[in-house]
Amino acid sequence: MFEVLVKVGPHGLCLYAILGVGAFVFVASELWKKMVLRQLNGEYAGTSNIPPGSLGLPFIGETIQFMAAINGEKGFYDFVRVRSERYGNCFKTNIFGETHVFVKSTESAKTILNNELGRFTKRYIKSIAELVGNQSLLCASPHHHKLLRARLINLFSSNSISLLVKQFDQLVVDALNEWEHGGTIIVLDEALKITFKAVCKILLSLESGVELELLQEDVSQVCKAMLAFPLRFPWTGFYKGLQARKRIMSTLEKIISRRRTGLDPNSKDFLQCLLAKDDNSSFDGMHRLTDAEIQDNILTMIIAGQDTTASAITWMVKYLGENEEALEAIKASRKTQMEQAEQRQLAEKTSKKSFLTLDDLNEMPYASKVIKESLRMASVVPWFPRLVLEDCEIEGYKIKKGWNVNIDARSIHLDPMLYNEPNNFNPSRFDDEHFCKPYSFLAFGMGARTCLGINMAKAMMLVFLHRLLTTYKQVFIIYL
Numbered sequence: 001m002f003e004v005l006v007k008v009g010p011h012g013l014c015l016y017a018i019l020g021v022g023a024f025v026f027v028a029s030e031l032w033k034k035m036v037l038r039q040l041n042g043e044y045a046g047t048s049n050i051p052p053g054s055l056g057l058p059f060i061g062e063t064i065q066f067m068a069a070i071n072g073e074k075g076f077y078d079f080v081r082v083r084s085e086r087y088g089n090c091f092k093t094n095i096f097g098e099t100h101v102f103v104k105s106t107e108s109a110k111t112i113l114n115n116e117l118g119r120f121t122k123r124y125i126k127s128i129a130e131l132v133g134n135q136s137l138l139c140a141s142p143h144h145h146k147l148l149r150a151r152l153i154n155l156f157s158s159n160s161i162s163l164l165v166k167q168f169d170q171l172v173v174d175a176l177n178e179w180e181h182g183g184t185i186i187v188l189d190e191a192l193k194i195t196f197k198a199v200c201k202i203l204l205s206l207e208s209g210v211e212l213e214l215l216q217e218d219v220s221q222v223c224k225a226m227l228a229f230p231l232r233f234p235w236t237g238f239y240k241g242l243q244a245r246k247r248i249m250s251t252l253e254k255i256i257s258r259r260r261t262g263l264d265p266n267s268k269d270f271l272q273c274l275l276a277k278d279d280n281s282s283f284d285g286m287h288r289l290t291d292a293e294i295q296d297n298i299l300t301m302i303i304a305g306q307d308t309t310a311s312a313i314t315w316m317v318k319y320l321g322e323n324e325e326a327l328e329a330i331k332a333s334r335k336t337q338m339e340q341a342e343q344r345q346l347a348e349k350t351s352k353k354s355f356l357t358l359d360d361l362n363e364m365p366y367a368s369k370v371i372k373e374s375l376r377m378a379s380v381v382p383w384f385p386r387l388v389l390e391d392c393e394i395e396g397y398k399i400k401k402g403w404n405v406n407i408d409a410r411s412i413h414l415d416p417m418l419y420n421e422p423n424n425f426n427p428s429r430f431d432d433e434h435f436c437k438p439y440s441f442l443a444f445g446m447g448a449r450t451c452l453g454i455n456m457a458k459a460m461m462l463v464f465l466h467r468l469l470t471t472y473k474q475v476f477i478i479y480l
């Protein structure tokens with residue numbers, strides 16, 4: 001028996017949200033220039049059918065309110081929630097000199113995420129690109145993104161997920177053993193440690209040691225820098241992030257060079273796959289990744305995979321702690337004879353101290369619904385920003401080229417027209433596989449930019465859940 005401290009809230013500021021927020025981060029001169037130009041061009045003049053919403057004060061728009069929400073107790077999404085309740089399906093605001101429109105219907109999500117007429121693109125933000133690298137698929141041009149994604153998606157095969165399940169299971173078992181001596185556990189901190197290790201292991205075969213510790217510190221610096229003003233003075237967060245990025249790149253260079261000289265010959269990780277394919281002259285005509293592309297995208301995957309999965313695990317523990325019924329159901333989860341047999345086999349396996357496999361995870365139907373429901377309610381990535389490439393109409397409103405349009409996934413996930421009693425944690429709502437309407441479940445995005453790590457994330461959540469509930473009979477959950 002032990003206590004679990006669930007600290008959620010503002011930390012759920014994952015990379016994609018940061019990218020959205022990052023779109024707001026401009027230096028002051030840029031802001032002034034844009035606002036003045038906009039007013040000279042009369043951007044809002046004569047456009048009677050523009051979305052409702054306040055553009056706030058001259059020059060600063062609603063930046064202060066947005067920053068207050070970021071630092072507030074309710075978290076940064078509250079900025080959107082309040083306006084969304086006031087204005088309805090579509091509203092506009094102005095933050096750091098940029099017009100942002102938020103939409104929350106499944107139809108708009110479909111139009112934008114499908115990028116039907118090439119009217120929307122993921123925004124390229126210079127300061128973010130400097131940190132994750134401009135060869136990262138997050139910042140690449142649509143054409144380059146397509147080439148990179150086609151190569152990277154091959155890494156997420158069922159073989160690598162199987163390997164990850166085993167490795168992650170081992171990490172969770174070790175961590176849970178340590179928790180026994182620890183008294184009170186802060187789930188988010190623990191989950192961040194485990195997910196970081198798991199992602200580094202599967203990407204680079206880094207398991208422990210100084211190299212891993214330094215990498216973790218540097219990655220965290222880079223993440224912090226994404227939210228900082230892009231000022232390059234030695235004391236600024238942005239500058240420190242750039243320095244951390246340099247160190248990460250140098251570590252990755254060293255690892256690549258070790259692999260090329262035949263050291264670490266047995267590594268079975270993403271890096272090895274990328275290098276092996278690079279060396280293969282009969283490679284099937286796909287885009288070969290340069291070293292710079294490999295390095296930037298390894299960093300991208302570390303950042304993209306760690307924080308999101310750790311947040312999702314934390315929310316899941318919180319929801320289960322609050323829902324006795326779901327907790328009991330998952331423990332029982334024995335609706336059919338077949339499931340009972342499977343549970344027994346699983347219990348045997350677990351007691352023999354062997355590790356879970358991907359097949360085992362496929363035999364946890366109720367737990368999978370718990371995960372889906374946790375992801376729906378938590379909306380770890382609350383909105384997805386896209387840049388508007390040409391004037392268009394959304395929700396009957398005129399949307400201008402150069403604006404940002406954000407799909408408010410959290411509102412969609414909590415829409416009572418799509419989910420009955422949306423604020424109730426009810427995994428059984430997914431009993432019917434076809435229950436979800438198109439574009440109503442957006443935890444991993446949709447379309448050309450759908451999360452690459454979707455199966456990996458789900459696998460990590462399932463392993464964690466299974467081990468937590470089978471190792472400890474009683475867990476006290478405390479909320480911060």
Ligand code: HEM
Pocket residue numbers: 016137138149199300301302304305306308309312380381384385442443444445446448449450451452453454456457458
């Ligand atoms: C529960 C955990 C996770 C959640 C909720 C999540 C969510 C998302 C979402 C919503 C997007 C799309 C953002 C948009 O359209 O603007 C995305 C993209 C992405 N995710 Fe995840 N993610 C998770 C875990 C992971 C993991 C474990 C990895 C890899 C190790 C990963 C790698 C990526 C990458 C590389 C992209 C960019 C794809 C592209 O732009 O083509 N994610 N994720």
